[in-house]
Each structure stands twice: as C-alpha cells, then as structure tokens.
Amino acid sequence: MSGEGVSALTASPTPPTVLASAAGEIGRPGAEPTTGVRLSATPSSSSSSSQPAMSPTARPSPVSSTLVPLALPHSTNSSGKLLFGLGPALDSDAASPVADGLGMFTTWYNSPSDLGFMRDWASNRIPQTYASGRSIHLVVWLDGTGQVGTTQTSHGPACGRDYPLSAAFLDDARKLADIFKGAAGGPPLYVTLFTEFQTYACETNAWASSPEVTNYYLALKDKYLAAMAIFHSVAPNAKVSLGWGGWQARYDDPGKGGGRSMFPYFADVMRQSDFQSFQAMQSDSNTQDILDMTGILGQYGPVMVSHFKPDNGSQNTWTADLKSLFTDTYIRQVTSMGLFALSFMDQANFAANSAALALVRSGIDKYGVAPSK
Numbered sequence: 515m516s517g518e519g520v521s522a523l524t525a526s527p528t529p530p531t532v533l534a535s536a537a538g539e540i541g542r543p544g545a546e547p548t549t550g551v552r553l554s555a556t557p558s559s560s561s562s563s564s565q566p567a568m569s570p571t572a573r574p575s576p577v578s579s580t581l582v583p584l585a586l587p588h589s590t591n592s593s594g595k596l597l598f599g600l601g602p603a604l605d606s607d608a609a610s611p612v613a614d615g616l617g618m619f620t621t622w623y624n625s626p627s628d629l630g631f632m633r634d635w636a637s638n639r640i641p642q643t644y645a646s647g648r649s650i651h652l653v654v655w656l657d658g659t660g661q662v663g664t665t666q667t668s669h670g671p672a673c674g675r676d677y678p679l680s681a682a683f684l685d686d687a688r689k690l691a692d693i694f695k696g697a698a699g700g701p702p703l704y705v706t707l708f709t710e711f712q713t714y715a716c717e718t719n720a721w722a723s724s725p726e727v728t729n730y731y732l733a734l735k736d737k738y739l740a741a742m743a744i745f746h747s748v749a750p751n752a753k754v755s756l757g758w759g760g761w762q763a764r765y766d767d768p769g770k771g772g773g774r775s776m777f778p779y780f781a782d783v784m785r786q787s788d789f790q791s792f793q794a795m796q797s798d799s800n801t802q803d804i805l806d807m808t809g810i811l812g813q814y815g816p817v818m819v820s821h822f823k824p825d826n827g828s829q830n831t832w833t834a835d836l837k838s839l840f841t842d843t844y845i846r847q848v849t850s851m852g853l854f855a856l857s858f859m860d861q862a863n864f865a866a867n868s869a870a871l872a873l874v875r876s877g878i879d880k881y882g883v884a885p886s887k
Contacts, residue, residue, distance in 0.1 A: 720772030812852025
C-alpha cells in the first residue's frame with residue numbers, strides 16, 4: 515500500500531467552476547465551501563440514515579499561481595490496485611449489490627448523537643466487518659455540530675465551529691476509537707478526521723484571512739494531533755488522516771494562504787499522519803482533481819479519496835468520471851502517485867440503471883483489492 519517515488523505535481527491551477535462539498539441526500543451532510551465570511555447552519559441530530567444539511571454559500575475566485583513542491587517524494591502504490599469502499603453506513607454498505615467486491619466499508623460520524631447506534635454496532639456489525647477481511651473507514655465530519663463564533667484558545671481568540679476545538683470532542687473521539695477498535699494484526703480502521711476542515715473556520719479555504727482564522731486552524735491542528743494520539747492508543751488498528759476538500763487544488767491565493775497555498779501550513783500534521791485523504795465531489799468532473807490532489811498529498815504519504823460522488827448527483831458526471839478512472843492508464847498513473855483507496859459516497863448512482871451497476875462492478879472487479887478473507 516505504501517512505498518516510495520511520487521513526484522510533486524507542478525501543473526498550473528485549474529480555475530474553479532463548482533466547488534463541491536459533502537452534500538445532499540440520505541446519510542450525508544452538505545455544504546459548499548466558501549471564501550469570505552461563512553454562513554452558519556442550525557445543527558440537527560443524525561443517525562445512520564439521516565444527517566444534517568448546510569446551505570450553499572459563495573465560491574472562491576481563481577488566482578493564477580505556480581505550485582511550489584511541498585515535500586520530498588514520499589509514497590507510491592506499486593500494486594496498481596485500489597481499496598474500494600462504500601458509504602454512508604455499515605448496514606447499507608453490507609446490503610449493497612457490490613458489497614462482495616469491496617475491501618472497505620465506510621461510515622460517517624457527524625455529531626455525538628451518532629454514538630448511540632454506533633455503540634449498538636460494536637457487538638455485531640463492526641466485528642463482523644473485520645472478520646470478513648474488510649477494513650472500516652470512519653469519516654468524521656463536524657461542520658454541522660456546535661456553534662460558529664469566537665473561542666478562546668492557547669493561540670488566542672479563534673473564530674469558527676466550536677465543537678472540533680472542544681474537550682468534548684476529544685472525549686467523543688475516545689468513545690469512537692473504543693467502538694471501532696480492531697485487532698492490531700487485523701484489517702485497518704481508517705479514520706478521516708475533520709473532513710472538509712477548510713469550511714470549519716469563520717472564513718474558509720485560507721490560512722490567513724484574519725488572525726482569528728489563523729488561530730482557529732492552529733487550534734484545530736492541536737486537536738487533530740490529540741485525536742490521532744487517542745485513536746492510536748485505544749484502537750491498535752487505527753490509521754488516521756486529515757480530510758481535505760478536493761476543491762482546494764483548483765485555485766490559488768498566496769496572499770491569504772488560500773487554495774494551493776494552504777497546503778504547506780498543514781505539512782507538519784500531514785507528515786505525522788498515517789495516510790492522507792480528500793473528497794472528490796465536483797459536479798462537472800473529478801478526474802483531474804483526483805490527479806491534482808493525489809499529486810500534492812502523495813508527497814506526505816499514501817492517499818485515499820474519502821468520499822466520491824458528484825455534488826449534484828449528476829449521473830452523467832459520475833459515469834464519465836468512472837469511465838476515465840477505470841482504465842489501465844489512469845489507474846497506473848494515479849496509483850504511481852500514491853492513491854491506494856477510493857470510497858464511494860453512497861450507491862445512489864449505482865442504482866440508476868443496470869449499465870451503471872455493471873460499470874462499477876467491472877471496475878471494482880478489475881482494479882479492486884478484494885477482502886482478505
């Protein structure tokens with residue numbers, strides 16, 4: 515899964531069109547990324563089939579720049595295969611018509627209210643998933659939980675979503691680690707922490723929009739490292755990553771540390787992570803974003819697409835993306851850059867028609883890592 519030899523991606527940024535976030539239907543949160551002042555949303559309780567929704571907001575404008583290499587070449591996936599996963603919850607994953615070919619089941623944590631049904635899984639679905647030879651992938655999305663405002667931190671006043679910076683979150687992280695833990699020698703527990711974290715601060719997608727935003731990201735990095743340490747200590751099979759929104763590579767704003775210029779500010783925590791992750795949810799196309807983000811993040815370790823689906827549910831985009839992705843040339847290129855896993859957001863596009871189901875089945879069969887048992 516890991517190794518050496520990925521070069522830095524130095525292509526000029528592509529201007530953004532639609533910048534998509536985890537949005538929409540059953541089992542998923544929703545928000546579009548913004549630059550400028552973020553809009554708050556009222557949190558709602560969630561379950562394995564219902565999660566909070568956010569309102570769309572403004573989109574960043576492109577800024578022309580050249581990407582500077584961020585780190586030494588680090589990772590490659592020499593197998594030419596991908597670990598395919600499916601969300602949004604362990605129960606629906608197991609019932610999918612493509613479940614037999616999946617090496618990973620993905621589930622989402624969006625708020626403390628999810629701990630109830632997850633505890634129920636600890637005695638059945640979780641051990642059953644590991645026993646089947648499959649990894650579990652836990653996506654932690656917190657942009658719909660808590661309040662948006664100013665929080666006092668060790669770095670000074672920080673403006674953004676309060677729950678990710680709280681002691682309560684670390685308590686909940688310990689509970690999650692205990693619920694999802696597996697054997698040290700068994701299938702991994704992959705954890706994508708703070709997915710789309712660029713949307714958590716009061717002004718999004720940039721490190722230096724204001725001192726309060728910088729302080730927020732500094733404090734968020736502290737909590738990330740603390741949560742990663744908790745997962746490592748409680749769940750011996752845990753591997754942890756920071757979850758980027760895949761739109762970040764579509765533009766650059768060096769003056770604010772935004773777009774591609776945001777990555778170096780998180781290099782320290784990415785180097786300490788077990789793997790890297792990002793979502794791919796553009797409504798127009800995702801194939802170039804996957805290459806760009808893998809090229810950037812692959813410098814820090816193995817890379818996972820943590821949730822893939824066109825934000826608007828477009829069947830045409832989904833089909834075009836998979837027809838490009840499921841080719842020998844593309845798979846060889848993206849795995850050589852460090853991609854080792856891709857998780858589908860849900861199976862809504864699979865169910866659109868028999869051709870769609872056949873497409874995803876054939877790709878998983880040809881390019882997927884099968885369950886180990």
